[in-house]
Amino acid sequence: MRLKKQKRHRKIVRFYTACFGFRQPFKVLCDGTFVHHLIVNHISPPDNAVSTILGAPVKLMTTRCVLAELKSLGDSYSESLKAAGKLIAARCDHERRKSAEACFVEIIGENNPEHFFVATQDTDLRKKFQEIPGVPVIFGLRNALLLEPPSVSQRQFVKSSEEERLHMTELEHKLLSKRQKNRLTSKETKDSSDENEALEDQNLGLQAATNENNAKRRMVVKDRVQFKRNKAKGPNPLSCKKKKSQRQPNPASEKEDKDAGKTVRNSRKRKRSRKGKKLPEMDG
Template identity: 30%
Template sequence: MRIKRHKAVRKTLKFFHVNFGFREPYKVLVDGNFIHAVLATGNGDVEATLSKLLMGNVRAFTTRYTLHELHGMGKEYRATLEGARRLERHKCSYEGVTTAAECIKREVGEKNESHFFVATQDKDLQKYLSKSSVVPIIFKTVNGVSLQKPGSNLQNFVNRASEAKMGIQDYERGTRVMRELAGGEEAQQDQLVRKKKKKAKGPNPLSVRKKSAKGPERRRHNQEAQPAAQAEKPKRRRVRGKARAGAAG
């Protein structure tokens, strides 16, 4: 039975941790009737009892309205008053509050941004908080201290939020795909425009000049031109030796 109860507590803690960010040290607002119920069973340390239930570090708080109510209940609640005084005191942020239950309602609010647990035996307060706020509720039974499971309204809220988140993710994913497709089409159009701009142009007139012969071609041209030049020159007559002697005699 104890193992089954611990599994249920772990499941509830995980629900509030994953969906609403509750984490250690757990902060618990405690009212007078819960303190009285715990001390009546012989458990002298309320904070230790809560820590054992939640299997983690706990900071238990009371309020001056709780202390005021216990003080007005007479000698029967004197031990409860002393037990409440040993807890940290949380200052109620609102003026004009008349009861401890009203102080707890206002401190928790609708969103419970401070991530308070509430430990109470007040059935009306339990019912109000389970319907109107995001708050884990702790209470005392004959079998020990228990953590209430999340109500159906809170479960439905989480399911709707999860579905909405999935819908947003699907929408964003579809939008991203459409953007990628549109980007691909634009890239193709840009490529076509660039191809049209790069049409072949006519050759540059300055670059169409006839190239001069170089290397072996120039040498061959010079060799062909030399015989023609030699043919144009007048040939010198060669005077032989005998002719020169006759001329001298």
């Protein structure tokens, strides 16, 4: 049972933190009836008991009107007055003293701007705060403390506020239309300026190109690579034989050569034998 109660309380706290912006440490506004219930049922220390319900650190607070009301009730509430005097005093901006119920209603207002948890045993006050959005209520049951779940009106308020967030208000629509107009005008001016800049860049590029061409003509610089033509090469000199030197003919030497050739030819003549011719003469 304790686990189920803790889960239920955590779910309720998560609802208020997500939908209404409650933050730790939680501020709990206690009235005289709640403080008296803690003392009668011996629930101490009270801050630990409340923090276990909410699952987070808490600050227990009360008002001057609550202390004045407990003081007016006499000696039977003296212990409750001492315990309430130890709590943090919340600021209530009214000159004359009011009842605790009226003081709490004024502090909470229409939407609970200070994000208070209200701890009370008054059933009428609990029902009244259930109708105000964003007001969680804590009450005691014997020696246990409980956190009331959000009412139907509070859940309906959250649902309607979420639907309103999905749609734009008139002010937001006007602001959006103004922004769109400003963007269109700025875009048109930007496009015109971009066109002018593009024309200027083109002109600068043409001027730079003409200047480069003129400079190249003056300097006679050849941009293209000129390839060398392959000419017919001669034979490898190392693989060729050396030429023989031709001597000039000498007439005297030529004659000597001719005479030498005749002598050689004469010497080479065959001598014929005449033995056969002499024989018939001898017989005659």
